[in-house]
Amino acid sequence: MTPAIDIRGLVKTYGRRRVLDGVDLHVEPGSVFGFLGANGAGKTTTLRVLLGLAHKTTGSVRVLGHEPGSTPTRSLVGYCPDVPGFPPWMTARDVLNSSAGLFRLPAALTRRRVDELLELTGLAGRESRVSGFSRGMRQRLGIAQALVNAPQLLILDEPTSALDPLGRRVVLDLLTALRGRTTVLFSTHLLPDVERVCDTVAIIDKGRVITAGTLDQVRAESGSVQGRLLVEVDDGDRMREALAGQPWVAGVEEEAAPGVLLLTVTDLDAAAALLPAVVSSLGLLLRRLEPRETSLEDVFVGLVGGGR
Numbered sequence: 001m002t003p004a005i006d007i008r009g010l011v012k013t014y015g016r017r018r019v020l021d022g023v024d025l026h027v028e029p030g031s032v033f034g035f036l037g038a039n040g041a042g043k044t045t046t047l048r049v050l051l052g053l054a055h056k057t058t059g060s061v062r063v064l065g066h067e068p069g070s071t072p073t074r075s076l077v078g079y080c081p082d083v084p085g086f087p088p089w090m091t092a093r094d095v096l097n098s099s100a101g102l103f104r105l106p107a108a109l110t111r112r113r114v115d116e117l118l119e120l121t122g123l124a125g126r127e128s129r130v131s132g133f134s135r136g137m138r139q140r141l142g143i144a145q146a147l148v149n150a151p152q153l154l155i156l157d158e159p160t161s162a163l164d165p166l167g168r169r170v171v172l173d174l175l176t177a178l179r180g181r182t183t184v185l186f187s188t189h190l191l192p193d194v195e196r197v198c199d200t201v202a203i204i205d206k207g208r209v210i211t212a213g214t215l216d217q218v219r220a221e222s223g224s225v226q227g228r229l230l231v232e233v234d235d236g237d238r239m240r241e242a243l244a245g246q247p248w249v250a251g252v253e254e255e256a257a258p259g260v261l262l263l264t265v266t267d268l269d270a271a272a273a274l275l276p277a278v279v280s281s282l283g284l285l286l287r288r289l290e291p292r293e294t295s296l297e298d299v300f301v302g303l304v305g306g307g308r
């Protein structure tokens, strides 16, 4: 099957600055793909090249098998920028009708599609003007607008960054609802959002993709941080001191409850075997010892955070 996105060795320079330094990115059709990176990592530039809004310097870029920005991709790809703008006097329905007009959709199809998209994005029944919309509503309208032509690929730049927690949740639910209908690529620096909705992910740093794969693969390939353990004892301070000298401990965080510590360990098996001995050598009581899943944040900080 033709990949939704296939980028090899993409380089983009502005003057002497190499903003993209050999990006490789492969997105399978049907996936909800999270493109993760810190500010300035090169996410927007990559998306702009994909959309044909910026020219590559060198490398190979295919979108649904076509050159970016070529005529076929215009009807196959939908795009929503981080802050979508609309004429303030229009209603959501006006915006979608007008976009459908640009694609010359027939009247009956336009009516059906617009009704369906207003329903999908929770904007049905809102006849007010866009000028009174919240940021979350604008973002959802932007997504509806990008979907008006039923694209095979939807590209979203930071769709949740400007939203409050409730607005984020609604947009993430919307992206989840798109699974199976359209391939979704979205850029973000918000790791919990990726964990919530994506099946595959790539992390970009300083213009290079430094890891990519399913969430589980990326967690597993995350270098020396092998996992986390939640430990509860009757004296958290003494336990913390004793753990600081153990070679298998990479970090100890205090949780809100007294005596509860969250350990980041380099070897989960060794930690689970050796930790009870540390507890008993201190004469403490071990109340709880539970593995915690490595979060994407651990992976991200481990891979990207070092030089910052």
Ligand SMILES: Nc1ncnc2c1ncn2[C@@H]1O[C@H](COP(=O)(O)OP(=O)(O)OP(=O)(O)O)[C@@H](O)[C@H]1O
Binding pocket: 014, 017, 019, 037, 038, 039, 040, 041, 042, 043, 044, 045, 046, 189
């Ligand atoms: N037109 C341009 N001219 C010169 N430098 C640019 C241009 N566009 C982007 N850059 C630089 O390229 C780097 C990557 O920018 P980009 O916008 O792709 O990052 P990003 O990962 O999307 O970050 P953010 O989350 O902050 O938007 C940045 O250092 C930025 O300053």
